[in-house]
Amino acid sequence: MAKVVVDVMLKPEILDPQGQAIQRALPSLGFDQVSSVRQGKHFELDVTGDDADRVAEQVAQTLLANPVIEDFTVRLAAE
Amino acid sequence: MAKVVVDVMLKPEILDPQGQAIQRALPSLGFDQVSSVRQGKHFELDVTGDDADRVAEQVAQTLLANPVIEDFTVRLAAE
Numbered sequence: 001m002a003k004v005v006v007d008v009m010l011k012p013e014i015l016d017p018q019g020q021a022i023q024r025a026l027p028s029l030g031f032d033q034v035s036s037v038r039q040g041k042h043f044e045l046d047v048t049g050d051d052a053d054r055v056a057e058q059v060a061q062t063l064l065a066n067p068v069i070e071d072f073t074v075r076l077a078a079e
Numbered sequence: 080m081a082k083v084v085v086d087v088m089l090k091p092e093i094l095d096p097q098g099q100a101i102q103r104a105l106p107s108l109g110f111d112q113v114s115s116v117r118q119g120k121h122f123e124l125d126v127t128g129d130d131a132d133r134v135a136e137q138v139a140q141t142l143l144a145n146p147v148i149e150d151f152t153v154r155l156a157a158e
Contacts, residue, residue, distance in 0.1 A: 001114065007086075007121045019122075022142060029141055033134050035080065035125045042086045042121035043098075046114045055112050062108055063101060 002052035003077040008065045009040035040070075044077070052076070081131035082156040087144045088119035119149075123156070131155070 010016050019038040026034050043064055047055050057074045065072040089095050098117040105113050122143055126134050136153045144151040 009121065009123065022122075025142060026138065031134065031138055031141075033126050033128045033131070034138060035127055036123075037125075038123045040121040040123070042088065042119040043101075044088065044115075044117045044119070046116075047112050048114055049112045052112070055110065059105065059110055059113060062110075063104060 001046055001048050004045045004047050004052050004056035004074060005077050006043040006045065006056055006060045006064055006072055006074050007040060008043070008060070008070050008072045009038060011069055011071055014069050080125055080127050083124045083126050083131050083135035083153060084156050085122040085124065085135055085139045085143055085151055085153050086119060087122070087139070087149050087151045088117060090148055090150055093148050 016038045019036075022039065023034065023037040026037075041064070045056050045059065049055070053074055053076055060072045060074060061067065095117045098115075101118065102113065102116040105116075120143070124135050124138065128134070132153055132155055139151045139153060140146065
């Protein structure tokens with residue numbers, strides 16, 4: 001069984017209000033060094049059988065990401 | 080400027096209804112090989128100055144994760 005990680009992020013040209021809200025809160029908490037924050041989703045899938053990364057890629061394309069506004073990356077977890 | 084990635088996941092013993100909902104939807108979409116799905120949050124921070132990963136770790140601890148129910152990992156992006 002393979003553990004596959006899928007990260008889904010809004011495309012760079014899409015506004016990210018969640019990330020902006022975090023970024024604006026940081027200076028008042030004493031963090032002045034953070035110039036940009038973008039928030040996305042992180043999925044950890046346990047996939048059985050062969051070609052786990054191909055299966056995870058299809059899952060991401062079908063269900064986890066909205067390809068109109070989001071990009072995703074698929075990678076096997078290091079463990 | 081360093082790009083730092085923070086991944087926040089519910090602790091393993093905490094129920095993840097979002098992940099379960101995805102997992103239960105997969106068989107009807109033709110994906111039978113996925114035995115577990117857990118969902119978390121993914122943040123990409125641009126941090127200026129030195130020790131970007133230490134700053135990002137403090138940001139994660141303070142604002143991005145709820146340490147009662149969530150674990151987080153911090154890593155410098157490959158680029």
